[in-house]
Each structure stands twice: as C-alpha cells, then as structure tokens.
Amino acid sequence: MERMMTGDGRVRTFAECRNRRNRRTLLRVSVVLGVLLAAILALLFCLGRFAGRGPFAPGVAQAKYSPSSWSLIVVNRWNRIPDDYPAPKLTRLSNGESVDSRIYPDLQRMFDDMRAAGLHPEVTSAYRTEAVQRQLLDEKIFLYQNEGASKEEARRQASQWVAEPGTSEHELGLAVDINASGATGTKDSVNEHQWLADNAWRYGFILRYPRGKTDVTGNAYESWHYRYVGAEAAKAMHESGQTLEEYAK
Numbered sequence: 001m002e003r004m005m006t007g008d009g010r011v012r013t014f015a016e017c018r019n020r021r022n023r024r025t026l027l028r029v030s031v032v033l034g035v036l037l038a039a040i041l042a043l044l045f046c047l048g049r050f051a052g053r054g055p056f057a058p059g060v061a062q063a064k065y066s067p068s069s070w071s072l073i074v075v076n077r078w079n080r081i082p083d084d085y086p087a088p089k090l091t092r093l094s095n096g097e098s099v100d101s102r103i104y105p106d107l108q109r110m111f112d113d114m115r116a117a118g119l120h121p122e123v124t125s126a127y128r129t130e131a132v133q134r135q136l137l138d139e140k141i142f143l144y145q146n147e148g149a150s151k152e153e154a155r156r157q158a159s160q161w162v163a164e165p166g167t168s169e170h171e172l173g174l175a176v177d178i179n180a181s182g183a184t185g186t187k188d189s190v191n192e193h194q195w196l197a198d199n200a201w202r203y204g205f206i207l208r209y210p211r212g213k214t215d216v217t218g219n220a221y222e223s224w225h226y227r228y229v230g231a232e233a234a235k236a237m238h239e240s241g242q243t244l245e246e247y248a249k
C-alpha cells in the first residue's frame with residue numbers, strides 16, 4: 001500500500017489523502033452555496049420588504065372575524081378574508097346565483113317589496129369563489145392589455161374595478177349586485193337603485209361603496225353593490241352616513 005508523510009509527521013495512505021481533499025472541496029462548495037443562498041434570501045427579503053414583491057412581501061392583512069358578529073366583517077383591499085373564515089352555507093337563487101343562507105330571508109323580503117312597488121330587480125352577481133374572482137380580474141387585465149396598456153398598467157387599472165382574489169366581499173356570500181332584470185347599463189336600473197338607496201337599510205343591507213368615500217372603502221361608487229350587515233347596523237349606518245369601515249372600527 002502506498003503511503004505518504006504528512007506535514008505533521010503522520011503517515012497516511014493516498015486514499016486517506018484523497019478523502020481529506022474531497023472533504024475539503026465539499027466543505028468549500030457548501031460554504032459557497034450557503035453564502036449564495038443567504039445572498040438570494042437577503043435579496044428576496046429586501047424585495048418583499050421594500051417593493052412588496054416575492055415570498056417575503058407583507059401581503060394584505062387578514063380581516064378581523066368573530067362568529068358572533070359575522071355580518072360586520074370588513075373585507076376590502078387592505079383586509080383580506082381570514083384563512084379560517086368558514087365556507088358559507090349557500091342558498092341558490094332562481095337565476096343560479098347563490099348567497100349566504102343567513103341573508104336569504106331578508107333579501108327575499110326586500111325583493112318581494114320591490115316587486116310590489118312595480119320594480120324588476122335581479123341579483124346579477126352574488127357569491128363567488130376565489131377562483132371565479134381571479135378569473136374576473138384576469139379577464140379585466142386582458143381587456144386593458146388589449147387596449148394597449150402594459151401588463152403593469154393593465155393590472156393597476158383592472159384592480160380599480162375588480163377586487164384581488166381574497167379581498168372581494170362577493171367571496172363571503174354577503175354581497176349582492178342588484179340591477180333591473182335585463183339591464184344592459186346602469187341607466188336601465190335607475191329606479192331599482194333609487195329604491196335600494198332609500199330602503200335597503202330596512203332589510204339589513206347597505207350601499208357599500210357610496211359616492212365620495214373611495215378613500216375609506218377603497219372602492220369607487222357602485223350604485224348596484226349591496227352588502228348585508230344586519231338590521232341594527234344598517235339602520236345606524238343609514239342615519240349616520242358612515243361606511244362599514246367607519247361603523248365597524
């Protein structure tokens with residue numbers, strides 16, 4: 001067996017020397033990889049912290065939720081639906097839309113009274129899954145891109161009209177878009193929207209995105225979007241003119 005003398009006077013076989021060299025190389029490679037990994041992690045962390053991108057981005061905070069005040073949950077662009085929010089039990093409407101079963105009796109009562117007043121309301125959008133919300137947003141982004149906007153610009157413009165998945169009240173099952181049956185534009189629903197603005201509170205619903213409150217709600221005025229908050233809160237908000245964000249604070 002071939003042997004060689006080492007610096008400290010010990011005798012090692014060539015195989016031992018090769019093993020030691022291999023171990024040293026492995027150590028060096030590990031250190032380099034470790035440093036590289038740390039650098040990448042640090043870069044991602046900075047990107048998340050200062051540019052709000054990547055796995056370390058702070059993201060949207062979870063909305064506060066308590067089962068005892070379920071109808072007052074505030075979901076908006078700054079407060080996403082909490083991870084532990086229970087999937088709503090749904091009631092299907094005659095046109096295929098669904099709502100949280102807890103709001104159905106008041107919604108039905110409101111629609112009965114609207115029809116008795118000679119109006120023709122229809123729930124044009126109610127409960128949406130997160131996947132459907134994502135699809136809506138993607139379609140809107142696509143539309144803006146088609147009009148020549150960059151991806152970034154299209155996304156910015158689309159998010160003014162369609163909420164990011166996880167931040168839409170429609171995913172709660174507590175929000176309904178109400179228009180005149182067969183309407184093709186908001187003009188066709190003027191009478192229905194006026195009636196709702198005057199009376200929806202009596203049934204526990206509020207105009208969720210009023211005029212002049214965009215900085216509070218994060219949403220532009222929508223004459224068709226109504227949110228169930230319960231009779232007591234709806235009455236108080238109708239009288240004070242507060243938004244849900246202001247009332248539930």
Ligand SMILES: [Zn+2]
Pocket residue numbers: 125170175176177224225226
């Ligand atoms: Zn809506």
